[in-house]
Amino acid sequence: MGIQLMGITHAKQKLQRSLSAKIAGVLATSNVPRGHIAVYVGEGYRKRCVIPIAYLNHPLFQGLLNRAEEEFGFDHPMGGLTIPCSEECFASLTSFLSSTS
Known part of the structure; x- marks a missing residue:
């Protein structure tokens, strides 16, 4: 019984560490500095x-936004x-x- 509980405790700790690492990875990739926006290009x-x-x-960027609206709408x-x-x-x-601002 004691060995089985040790195994469960160890498994629980491993799961918590792996979930924490995944959450940290998502947060690291989703951080966008204040005053900026993430866009997908290509x-x-x-x-x-x-x-x-x-x-x-x-105005030049507005042209790209209009193309995005035509192609994707809001989806x-x-x-x-x-x-x-x-x-x-x-x-x-x-x-x-960036050179003009």
Whole structure:
């Protein structure tokens, strides 16, 4: 009986550690700095990018948001804002926007 209880206690501790690690991993990947937003970019495989919220008001970025609305509406497959353009196009746009601000 004592050995069986030790096994249950050990199993419970392992489960708690593994759940804690998974929760910590989710929290680490979901952190977005204040004043920023996470978006998903790419065709096929979507890459997660974090951008300043100020970019959303720029006319060039508004064009991408209009394309996203036409393609996805409000039902984004990634659970977040999905931008339908290539990673290279998005990198060029964000590089331009960061140099102008």
